[in-house]
Amino acid sequence: MKEDFLHYIWLHKKINVNQLYTTKGEKLEILHFGHYLQTAGPDFFNAQLIIDYQKWAGNIEIHLKSSDWYVHHHEKDANYDNVILHVVWEHDVDVYRKDNTEIPVLELKQYVASKDILNYTQLTNPKSWINCENQIGLIESFVLENWLERLFLERLETKSELVFSLLKVSKNDWESVLFCLLAKNFGLNSNGPSFFKMAQSIPFQVLRKEMNHQENLEALFFGLNSLLVLDGEDTYFQLLKAKWNLLKEKYQLQSNHLEKVHFYKLRPDNFPTIRLSQLAVLYHTIPNLFEKCIRSSNLIDLYQLFDVNASVYWNYHYNFDRESSFKKKRISKSFIDLLIINTIVPIQFAYSKYLGKDSSEAILDLIRQIKPEKNNMIFKFAYFGVTSKSALESQSLLQLKKQYCDVQRCLDCHIGIHLIRK
Structure with missing residues (x-):
């Protein structure tokens, strides 16, 4: 399990929001999941929640374990003073702000569907060349073409x-x-x-x-x-x-x-x-x-x-x-x-x-209008079922391999997201 999967779950709202409770048994309602800015500081900004009938507005931080809060020294960083919810996969320790007030914790593992976990595990299990090499050739053409154009x-x-x-x-x-x-x-x-x-x-x-x-x-x-x-x-x-x-x-x-x-x-x-x-x-x-x-x-x-x-x-x-x-x-x-x-x-x-x-x-x-480039990377994609009809596809596949596949950014990739959802 990696933290980017938890970001994916939260960003795409892949949890049952109707029956959520904090680790202290407080009823949790999510009015707004926050904005995923990917900048320094908390992971999601300007979220809105109701915890035990009290409305909160602020930021959300996501970790694999609650104790990562202290591993990353957030208790000393003023940027995290406005965190209203700590979302984790596994809760192993209570977490406190700089003023010693406890931060509510949502433990995700009991709220994520097993099929999403299975799809994520299958996708991110390392293969010989790229993680989705056994599936990328089966992606629907409109999904692949739209993503390649964006790439x-x-x-x-x-x-x-x-x-x-x-x-x-x-x-x-x-x-x-x-x-x-x-x-x-x-x-x-x-x-x-x-x-x-x-x-x-x-x-x-x-x-x-x-x-x-x-x-x-x-x-x-x-x-x-x-x-x-x-x-x-x-x-x-x-x-x-x-x-x-x-x-x-x-x-x-x-x-x-x-x-x-x-x-x-x-x-x-x-x-x-x-x-x-x-x-x-x-x-x-x-x-x-x-x-x-x-x-x-x-x-x-x-x-x-x-x-x-x-x-x-x-x-x-x-x-x-x-x-x-x-x-x-x-x-x-x-x-x-x-x-x-x-x-x-x-x-x-x-x-x-x-x-x-x-x-x-x-x-x-x-x-x-330009013919696709011929190189080992393009030939390899063709071997796994993705052929290039023009330079648009070959250039896009180079971008995909170097900027996504090689650095394991499956959950930033439309192909990866499509495979997990499917």
Whole structure:
């Protein structure tokens, strides 16, 4: 038994309220269960009760055992002076406020239906991957779909926190915010931290001044990621290195020595050289990129917007000084999908929020057009009967696994609540 189950019982009124008595035999009537605020202090605020025909208004604290009151030192905390009822699973000791007045106690275990306890026990009994793995595939579609949609919007709210922190640092420069997020996601998991640090280290006004010169942008991006440090015989390498030396003096820039870029175990098309060149070409060829991203509401427009190649040199290279067979290093649709999921959709959501507008429906329509991501977590959900038809489901399932399943928040999850009620 865990305390969160008692919170669930109280929050959802899963007790017979007609025949309640305190541990002292006093008749208890609940007029209002209180507000579950999940903040510091008592668990439920502003409840209203009648105990032996005396009306009370105040707060309610919930514990597994009465003695937990003293374990948590509530008797010394003024925030608990207004507790009018101590709700526990097991009453093992009388509890007193700071003024030595006794707090009425309701022992829940005699008032909770056995089927609710059984359902909770079955749900929270650890399984091989997630607690509900044997049941989640049987959940009614409308319950699952509504919850996944809410999880996706919850995920966007979390992602918007980074957007607004970058907006504050950039003094409300949305183009700068977009650049930081794009750089991070062009680097994927392996080089995202390095690319993100690069984007943060260069004032966006520098990019604005150099956007007309694609080679200058490449020199900046490669130099800031310490890719122009070694000596190379390649003519293009020497050109970029010379430009980098001029630009870093002009703008007083420093190479990134803390986060190194990685080539190991990456597909050649994801090499940092290729991705940085594509990012440079994108900003060289498309002015006012933020405005275009915000206005693009369908997949075709976004595919066209990000349909760029790395610069000509990289048609025959993946690394400096190593020539390869000809191949245009074009940004693939699958990579653009990742950019939309992790950059465009979050910044569209945050920008609408910034303007005081609700763009949820348009964003949901857009994300439903994108194919689901393919990774081990999504495959595992499919194994247990929950398949992803679009990126909305795959993103929602990532949110579900990391923010609910992994931290045992079954009673905050609509699937968990549905299974207990059922």
